Amino acid sequence: MFKTVVFKGEAEGKNILILGAVHGNETAGTRAQQEVIKEIKEAQHILKSGSVTFIPIVNEQAYNQDIRGVEDNLNRVIKFHENPKTNEEKIANQLIKEIEKADILLDLHSTHCENDQPFAFIDYPTKENLDFLNIIPVQTALAGWPDIYKNNQDIENNCTEEYAFLHQTRALTVECGYHKSIEAVQTAKQSILNTLYQFEVLAGTVTKTEKKIITLKKFIIKEKEGKLLKNFVHLDKVKKGEPIARYETGEKVYSEVDGFIIMPNHDAKINTECFYIGEKS
Numbered sequence: 039m040f041k042t043v044v045f046k047g048e049a050e051g052k053n054i055l056i057l058g059a060v061h062g063n064e065t066a067g068t069r070a071q072q073e074v075i076k077e078i079k080e081a082q083h084i085l086k087s088g089s090v091t092f093i094p095i096v097n098e099q100a101y102n103q104d105i106r107g108v109e110d111n112l113n114r115v116i117k118f119h120e121n122p123k124t125n126e127e128k129i130a131n132q133l134i135k136e137i138e139k140a141d142i143l144l145d146l147h148s149t150h151c152e153n154d155q156p157f158a159f160i161d162y163p164t165k166e167n168l169d170f171l172n173i174i175p176v177q178t179a180l181a182g183w184p185d186i187y188k189n190n191q192d193i194e195n196n197c198t199e200e201y202a203f204l205h206q207t208r209a210l211t212v213e214c215g216y217h218k219s220i221e222a223v224q225t226a227k228q229s230i231l232n233t234l235y236q237f238e239v240l241a242g243t244v245t246k247t248e249k250k251i252i253t254l255k256k257f258i259i260k261e262k263e264g265k266l267l268k269n270f271v272h273l274d275k276v277k278k279g280e281p282i283a284r285y286e287t288g289e290k291v292y293s294e295v296d297g298f299i300i301m302p303n304h305d306a307k308i309n310t311e312c313f314y315i316g317e318k319s
């Protein structure tokens with residue numbers, strides 16, 4: 039199971055939880071945490087109050103194999119499992135205890151394509167979470183994820199943000215950019231430091247980043263063989279009525295709004311999400 043590294047300040051304060059490699063091959067958050075842990079141990083930072091719990095590698099088996107998950111997508115099974123069977127269900131049962139203890143959760147992920155822009159998910163845009171979002175060093179945030187899935191019984195959410203929301207823990211997911219890029223590690227590291235500064239676990243000054251919030255409108259399931267019509271990248275603009283994908287039968291999928299293509303997956307398997315459409319809020 040995962041290892042935690044905890045630092046405590048002398049004064050009472052907020053308890054922060056930082057996660058990396060919830061998806062085993064998304065290692066920018068792991069490397070960033072390792073750097074910050076080293077710096078705290080070397081007394082390069084001043085501990086003020088509260089505590090921080092680092093979990094640089096949440097899904098160790100998946101991390102060791104450089105894969106997303108061993109048996110499940112861990113970020114879809116974050117709940118209590120009465121009889122945990124898979125590697126990920128066992129991790130979830132341990133991880134939820136950490137989330138329940140935390141006041142603030144920062145879940146660091148990274149993405150699969152080179153040049154991917156970093157962004158944050160704000161699944162629950164409460165005032166507290168929007169304030170938290172302000173200090174995350176990315177320019178784009180995606181809202182509306184729970185809404186687009188709420189009428190779909192086949193796909194359960196059960197992600198870290200949802201579990202946190204249900205247990206009064208502030209939470210954001212940051213997609214720091216392409217896994218293997220140095221910039222993604224830097225985005226992850228600045229996200230960690232800003233969080234620790236903002237909630238006064240470490241002494242330091244936060245710089246805020248202006249945000250564009252995009253609300254997800256729908257996800258598109260790939261129903262049969264076919265492909266996306268362009269080499270779309272995440273956050274590309276699309277026009278209402280623009281054809282986005284075509285099935286081998288000739289049938290096309292069009293954008294219903296002037297907006298953005300979100301997380302296009304050119305290699306999507308049949309019956310999985312191949313892209314999302316979002317609109318600027």
Ligand SMILES: [Zn+2]
Pocket residue numbers: 061064147148
């Ligand atoms: Zn991920």
